[in-house]
Amino acid sequence: MSLPAEIVEQAMRLRDAINRHNHQYHSLDSPIISDAEFDQLFRELKSLEAQYPELVTDDSPTQRVGATPLSAFSQIQHEMPMLSLENAFSEADLEDFERRIKARLGTVDTLEFVCEPKIDGVAVSLLYVDGQLVRGATRGDGATGEDITQNVRTIESIPLRLQGQGWPDRLEVRGEIYIAKSTFLAINAEAQARGEKLFANPRNAAAGSLRQLDSRLTAKRKLTMYCYSVGLVEGGDLPPTQAGILQQLQDWGLRVNPLVEVVKGAAMCRTYYEKMLTRRAELNYEIDGVVFKVNSMSLQQRLGILTRTPRWAIAHKFPAEEGYTRLVDVEFQVGRTGAITPVARLEPVKIGGVTISNATLHNMDEVGRLGLMIGDRVLVQRAGDVIPKVVAVDRSQRPLHARSITMPDHCPACGAEIILVEGEVIARCSGGLFCSAQRKESIRHFASRLALDIEGLGTKLVSQLVDEGLIENPADLYSLTESKLLGLERMAPKSANNLLEALEKSKLTTMARFIYALGISEVGESTARNLALFFGDIDALRAANNELLQAVPDVGPIVAEKILTFFHQQNNQKVIDELLAAGIHWQAETSSVDAAALTGQSWVLTGTLKILTRNEAKAKLQSLGAKVSGSVSKNTSCVVAGDAAGSKLAKALELGVPVLDETALLEMLAKHGIQGS
Numbered sequence: 178m179s180l181p182a183e184i185v186e187q188a189m190r191l192r193d194a195i196n197r198h199n200h201q202y203h204s205l206d207s208p209i210i211s212d213a214e215f216d217q218l219f220r221e222l223k224s225l226e227a228q229y230p231e232l233v234t235d236d237s238p239t240q241r242v243g244a245t246p247l248s249a250f251s252q253i254q255h256e257m258p259m260l261s262l263e264n265a266f267s268e269a270d271l272e273d274f275e276r277r278i279k280a281r282l283g284t285v286d287t288l289e290f291v292c293e294p295k296i297d298g299v300a301v302s303l304l305y306v307d308g309q310l311v312r313g314a315t316r317g318d319g320a321t322g323e324d325i326t327q328n329v330r331t332i333e334s335i336p337l338r339l340q341g342q343g344w345p346d347r348l349e350v351r352g353e354i355y356i357a358k359s360t361f362l363a364i365n366a367e368a369q370a371r372g373e374k375l376f377a378n379p380r381n382a383a384a385g386s387l388r389q390l391d392s393r394l395t396a397k398r399k400l401t402m403y404c405y406s407v408g409l410v411e412g413g414d415l416p417p418t419q420a421g422i423l424q425q426l427q428d429w430g431l432r433v434n435p436l437v438e439v440v441k442g443a444a445m446c447r448t449y450y451e452k453m454l455t456r457r458a459e460l461n462y463e464i465d466g467v468v469f470k471v472n473s474m475s476l477q478q479r480l481g482i483l484t485r486t487p488r489w490a491i492a493h494k495f496p497a498e499e500g501y502t503r504l505v506d507v508e509f510q511v512g513r514t515g516a517i518t519p520v521a522r523l524e525p526v527k528i529g530g531v532t533i534s535n536a537t538l539h540n541m542d543e544v545g546r547l548g549l550m551i552g553d554r555v556l557v558q559r560a561g562d563v564i565p566k567v568v569a570v571d572r573s574q575r576p577l578h579a580r581s582i583t584m585p586d587h588c589p590a591c592g593a594e595i596i597l598v599e600g601e602v603i604a605r606c607s608g609g610l611f612c613s614a615q616r617k618e619s620i621r622h623f624a625s626r627l628a629l630d631i632e633g634l635g636t637k638l639v640s641q642l643v644d645e646g647l648i649e650n651p652a653d654l655y656s657l658t659e660s661k662l663l664g665l666e667r668m669a670p671k672s673a674n675n676l677l678e679a680l681e682k683s684k685l686t687t688m689a690r691f692i693y694a695l696g697i698s699e700v701g702e703s704t705a706r707n708l709a710l711f712f713g714d715i716d717a718l719r720a721a722n723n724e725l726l727q728a729v730p731d732v733g734p735i736v737a738e739k740i741l742t743f744f745h746q747q748n749n750q751k752v753i754d755e756l757l758a759a760g761i762h763w764q765a766e767t768s769s770v771d772a773a774a775l776t777g778q779s780w781v782l783t784g785t786l787k788i789l790t791r792n793e794a795k796a797k798l799q800s801l802g803a804k805v806s807g808s809v810s811k812n813t814s815c816v817v818a819g820d821a822a823g824s825k826l827a828k829a830l831e832l833g834v835p836v837l838d839e840t841a842l843l844e845m846l847a848k849h850g851i852q853g854s
């Protein structure tokens with residue numbers, strides 16, 4: 178039975194639309210329909226194909242994920258070798274590159290180069306025959322790769338059929354498959370939750386995902402691809418420049434990096450390098466350098482290749498963010514809340530121009546996950562100014578004398594017992610404020626830049642002050658005197674005075690900084706800001722109960738509990754009293770109030786409120802633009818019901834008018850920039 182022509186046509190129309198929208202979304206980052214509309218098109222096609230199974234074609238967007246896993250990848254022979262690139266590490270290397278090209282071409286004219294980010298992913302080749310994707314392969318050794326067709330088909334930014342027209346009969350597209358940094362973090366977070374091994378970096382995650390025999394697993398990994406060149410081209414022509422080819426690939430529905438630029442001369446290549454180096458951290462994918470290619474294809478042809486690298490291209494590498502070294506020892510540091518952190522002592526190694534000799538190991542679970550032993554060869558990562566970390570172990574290089582890493586039973590600073598709470602990964606010193614390491618850390622935190630910002634009060638000085646018995650807690654800082662300070666080793670009168678001045682200056686702060694400075698566990702800068710905004714007054718925060726705390730944006734049950742525990746300790750309350758008595762003060766918190774948030778709404782207050790008075794609540798609602806009225810009708814926008822609310826509440830419920838309790842009211846006010854009391 179042949180299919181009705183209009184059904185065939187409808188399927189074609191749906192596929193075209195889906196492919197086009199897919200390209201808009203995945204390649205151009207500019208969807209023109211909503212996700213829901215897209216899903217609707219997809220569902221229509223699926224149901225049509227279910228009704229008429231003969232309609233299903235290999236390049237239908239419904240056919241991306243295969244149902245049967247492979248038993249092994251087969252090898253493929255690249256028809257044209259996949260080349261690699263020569264590296265430049267300096268401006269001089271770049272000038273050499275340009276000079277060599279000019280000499281070979283016998284020209285003094287300025288050359289045009291295409292500049293592209295060098296994506297740190299997995300190089301692949303896609304073969305399109307008559308516009309259909311027929312094969313995907315890894316680079317392998319450049320001559321032989323692996324057939325990963327099943328897996329590349331699952332990648333939504335790779336078209337199963339080229340769009341538009343005019344493509345060569347056989348076209349091999351080359352590029353880099355990678356995983357976005359954000360996706361990588363999500364994959365690792367999930368693996369961590371399941372207690373599985375983590376990927377060391379996005380490139381390993383991409384490679385691992387592409388080497389899945391079951392393409393259903395690959396499909397879950399959200400891989401994507403940037404195309405950067407062509408290999409085999411038969412039965413058709415391509416534009417005469419690299420930039421033109423990239424544009425053409427994009428027009429056929431392939432994904433091309435939008436940061437590609439055409440420049441003139443090596444000096445402008447350098448500028449591009451500098452620009453990408455500064456943008457590196459903000460990109461959502463890893464780049465390990467930039468690539469410069471002679472733009473003209475005929476010049477490329479004339480220049481030719483040199484065994485494995487073309488003469489017409491060069492990679493200008495960024496300083497590496499990773500490097501291998503030896504783990505010499507593991508020490509255990511005590512944090513301000515007593516958390517014991519294993520720290521790696523490393524054989525010094527230069528990474529990204531900085532010598533690294535320490536790296537964090539986070540906690541013992543992480544040590545276990547890495548399978549780390551002292552003496553191991555380890556991969557260390559340092560990106561930008563983040564703390565270096567050990568991301569992988571090279572087990573093939575494990576020495577015979579490698580030692581296992583064990584958590585000590587007792588705190589290295591105070592000797593108190595180390596406790597591992599059931600269900601928590603972090604071990605803690607039980608010494609509390611008797612532990613000098615915890616005391617030092619909490620004072621250091623109090624003085625840090627985002628807290629009270631006490632200039633000149635660094636780790637060394639805090640340590641000295643605590644060891645000499647001059648201070649025990651942050652409040653003691655404010656009773657330091659010149660004569661006390663001058664008793665310290667290597668303390669000059671000028672430094673002593675500077676410190677006293679900095680202490681004096683720190684007394685004027687903000688409530689948010691003050692809360693942050695207290696070092697309540699789980700209360701970072703942003704939570705501190707929310708707490709300050711919500712309560713507006715430190716005594717209100719000190720008196721808050723669990724329910725009220727949870728009304729603060731971003732405060733959940735765990736954080737609320739930590740805050741309560743902190744304020745329940747008499748010692749902490751005493752330190753706060755002393756700090757306030759020493760003269761620490763701030764102006765009332767202000768924030769941008771969203772004055773039109775409730776414009777046009779009519780609110781009713783009923784029952785007894787506990788935190789706000791009726792008038793305060795009314796004023797706050799009015800400041801957001803609401804009218805506050807005395808009776809409930811069907812036009813009432815919302816009713817706030819306090820304790821013992823009666824007939825107005827009943828009426829609101831009867832009419833289906835939304836009802837908030839006081840906590841929810843405070844939460845709503847805070848969201849719009851108004852603090853509670």
Ligand code: IVH
Nearest residue numbers: 260261262293294295296300353405468487
């Ligand atoms: S061009 C002859 N362009 O870098 C052309 N390569 O070290 C060869 N890479 O194997 C590749 N981004 O995996 C080119 N924009 C880009 C690239 C790029 C990443 C990778 C590719 C290649 C390796 C060369």
